[in-house]
Structures are given as structure tokens and as C-alpha cells.
Amino acid sequence: MSLQVITAMDPPGGEIQGSGVSDPFDLSLIDSLLVLSNGTADVGEQLEVWLQCSIDGRKWFDVPADRRGKTSAISTEPTGAVTNKRNVWTDQTDSNRPFIAIFNHVPYDWGRLRWVADADPAEIKVTLIGK
């Protein structure tokens, strides 16, 4: 079992606007997955990113994460760790906080990211790590 690292979203110029989907990526060697999202969406910007899987290579289904957390430097237990949420990155009131989404089980071979952003450009990079 070897570690797989996939850069799923790293737009040229580092910015995205509007709605879109990434290129599909191969998850056939992965049974469990981390989706790491790091960006600089400003306060007030709308940006939602989530994972989709394919049943047959044509139809795509939204996949909820088992857990999602947010990196923080504060010493108290951070708020924001949630379960069973769809989005791996979601609107946040504080900027520049990386998200981690955990998918404990990955029974499918193909995934992609879908996003909805407003007209203001948002910078985000999404990496998938799995075994």
C-alpha cells in the first residue's frame, strides 16, 4: 500500500471564478483519502468546493466527507470540525485557514472537484492524499 498524492486543483495564475469542475483523477489505488484545501479567499467571498465521484464515467455524484476540520494556531479546541458535510472548502468568516476533509472509505475509482465561486477571484489549491 503506497501513498498517492494528487494535485486536483491548482489553477494557472492561482485564481478561479464562477462555477466549474476539475479534470477527473484516478482513485483506484486509494481506500481512504484526505482532501487538503489551502486558499486565500477573502472574507465575504463565496467559494464552495466539493468532491464528486463517478458511477460510470458519465454521471457524477456529490460525495460527503466523514469529517472536516480547519487548521488553527489557537490553543483552545478549535470550532468548525464537522461531520458528514459535502464541502471540502466552504465560505468562512476568517481567511487563510486551510481545511482538511477526511473520507474514510473510497469505494470508487474516479473523482473530480466541483466548485462554485462568486465573481471575485479566489485563490485555492487542493491536494488529495490517500492510501
Next chain:
Amino acid sequence: MAQAKTIELVAANTVATGDGEGLKKRLPTITMAIVGIDVTAASGTTPKFTAWLQVSDDGGTTWYDFPADLILKSSAIATDLTATANARNICDEIDETGEGQYLAIYKHIPSDYVRLKRLVSGTTPSYTFSANLVGK
């Protein structure tokens, strides 16, 4: 570690106007799975369509409802949606506006045989849909 296998539970463009079951399928090597139901058309007067997975321990004579770990309907809306946990119905009494993609996640599925069960009600109800199981 294995590549996923796709198993057709209900063929594409199946039209359901009443209760029924999909194909009985065997899962000899699959231990975790998703089931995707794609409802492409829905019509009728106050129609309802409900579908869920069943498992069998005796080759298909006796069937048991199998709850999913997580269920989510695909959506393009920019909201932090929450999946439904520990529920049976993948499609839960959807009406004539219920077209879309429904996903159920089964983190552990140690069963041998599975099938999709459906209930359809209403006046002249009609649902066009397909269902596939993908697992490793």
C-alpha cells in the same frame, strides 16, 4: 487494494410505475460500496418514489433492509450541505420534482447478495431511473 467494480442494480432508462425490485446481484469480493441512483424523469399526480438497498443471507429468498452510512443528493447550490446519516432510503419519497442524482455510502457491506427495492405511489406515477453499485 483493488480497482472498483461496477454492478448494475437497475438498468438505464428503467421506467417504474409501481412497486418492485431490481436485479439480484452477488458481491463476492466487495467490502465497501456506493449506490448511485439517477432519476432522469418523474411525473404523475402527487407521485412518490422511494428506493433502498436490501441484502440477503440465503441467496435471495429472504431480504433485509440495509441502512446506509451516508446519503446525499447532488446539488449545484453553494451551501455547506449535510449528508443524512444512518438512513435506509436513498430516494426518500421524492415527488415529481425529484429528478437528480442520489448517492448512498456503505462503508462496510459484508453481504453476499443485494438488490434495490422500490415503492411507487400516486396517481399515474412514472419514474425513469437507473441504479448502480460501485465497490472495492
